[in-house]
């Protein structure tokens with residue numbers, strides 16, 4: 416049903432809707448929905464949907480479909496399972512997509528990973544970065560920012576810096592035993608029924624689910640299917656193009672080094688924790704140019720040409736490494752901003768619903784935190800409308816803060832002229848000398864998020880998730896903490 420149709424029907428039934436609101440139900444965020452009172456078992460919950468009363472409960476025998484088996488998708492499946500709900504993940508890639516480079520785990524994202532019992536595995540897989548230094552073409556350090564710790568607070572290098580590929584594998588391992596995965600397929604069409612949602616897959620198969628959750632990243636097809644034109648309007652490009660790749664046999668040390676060059680260019684070179692280097696290239700371009708580059712197969716050549724004037728001693732190795740890299744990944748930096756994260760029986764989580772962009776360094780933490788809250792609310796409420804509303808109200812502020820960028824932040828980070836670069840270097844020197852970095856870098860405070868509020872029913876099948884290397888005492892402590900958290 417289109418938004419226009421819903422609006423028309425809503426108008427003709429305005430009187431009845433107002434009556435329902437006042438006499439019986441709580442007001443739900445979405446215009447189409449009206450929650451009615453429930454009995455204790457969650458039965459009798461209904462929603463008033465475009466003129467007909469349909470149930471808003473989730474069919475117990477039908478699983479929830481999660482589109483996308485990335486960070487948000489696997490975390491959501493994990494916590495749904497812990498709360499007693501089954502889910503199916505459909506992932507477009509033919510196998511678990513364990514690729515991607517340095518990502519940060521901060522604040523509540525880090526706490527949730529710890530509540531999943533995965534912190535040890537994540538710590539073992541960190542990239543062993545000591546910190547980040549702003550350098551010039553001669554390799555001189557201008558400002559040096561040691562890694563963030565809980566005590567010292569925020570830094571450019573988070574306490575848990577891990578390759579996306581490693582985190583994706585750890586989360587897949589923690590989920591795969593109790594969740595059905597469908598690889599190499601995706602959702603083609605969705606049709607809402609009275610008490611369920613019918614899904615047509617690209618492979619031609621049809622299946623029914625109680626709900627659909629889009630966890631399919633910034634370019635989410637689920638968003639497009641459920642939100643129509645609003646999905647396109649939600650995409651806000653930030654005028655920056657990024658390319659990631661790794662060079663397995665090049666060791667550039669344990670410090671991340673960030674070199675700025677005129678014309679809005681910069682290079683960030685970091686250890687990958689495996690004796691190699693990951694490279695991030697930033698390039699400020701207008702939207703049309705970025706689009707053209709990303710779609711062309713000559714993106715590597717274009718970058719090599721655009722960066723050939725930079726005289727840094729490791730530049731030839733970086734460019735040669737890029738040309739033969741197999742994990743080259745180019746992306747436009749953008750944010751997703753929607754007025755609501757759900758439409759009917761479809762909700763969005765992670766980058767699909769509220770990507771804060773890589774510039775914020777909060778994308779992965781937002782995805783993990785969002786998945787945790789969505790799962791918790793779906794397991795707590797029999798009515799999905801209430802669950803979606805609670806999920807959104809718990810997370811709106813957190814996501815809003817994560818999406819807050821300085822005006823023209825991408826331009827300030829990648830200046831056009833040498834004078835801007837000099838300002839960055841002087842500023843970095845002062846911040847580093849006066850040790851003010853914690854005031855300049857985002858980090859949420861997990862205590863504000865009231866984590867551990869949800870009751871869980873199932874233990875994960877994968878006992879490894881309690882930590883391979885933890886001692887019995889550590890495991891007992893962790894178990895005790897989890898029990899307490901879930902009771903609260």
Ligand SMILES: Cc1cc2nc3c(=O)[nH]c(=O)nc-3n(C[C@H](O)[C@H](O)[C@H](O)COP(=O)(O)OP(=O)(O)OC[C@H]3O[C@@H](n4cnc5c(N)ncnc54)[C@H](O)[C@@H]3O)c2cc1C
Pocket residue numbers: 482483484485486487488505506507508512514515516517518579600601602630631632633634635636637659744764765766767773778779782
């Ligand atoms: C291959 C890859 C590499 C990345 N590398 C980096 C990086 O180096 N640094 C960084 O900061 N961020 C990177 N990101 C983004 C980062 O993972 C996310 O910003 C963040 O972790 C939020 O996670 P998410 O689960 O919401 O989205 P993602 O991690 O983007 O996961 C989305 C998942 O959905 C799948 N998918 C997409 N479309 C469909 C569809 N139609 N049907 C089914 N499945 C679909 C994708 O294959 C992917 O597995 C990368 C993402 C991907 C997919």
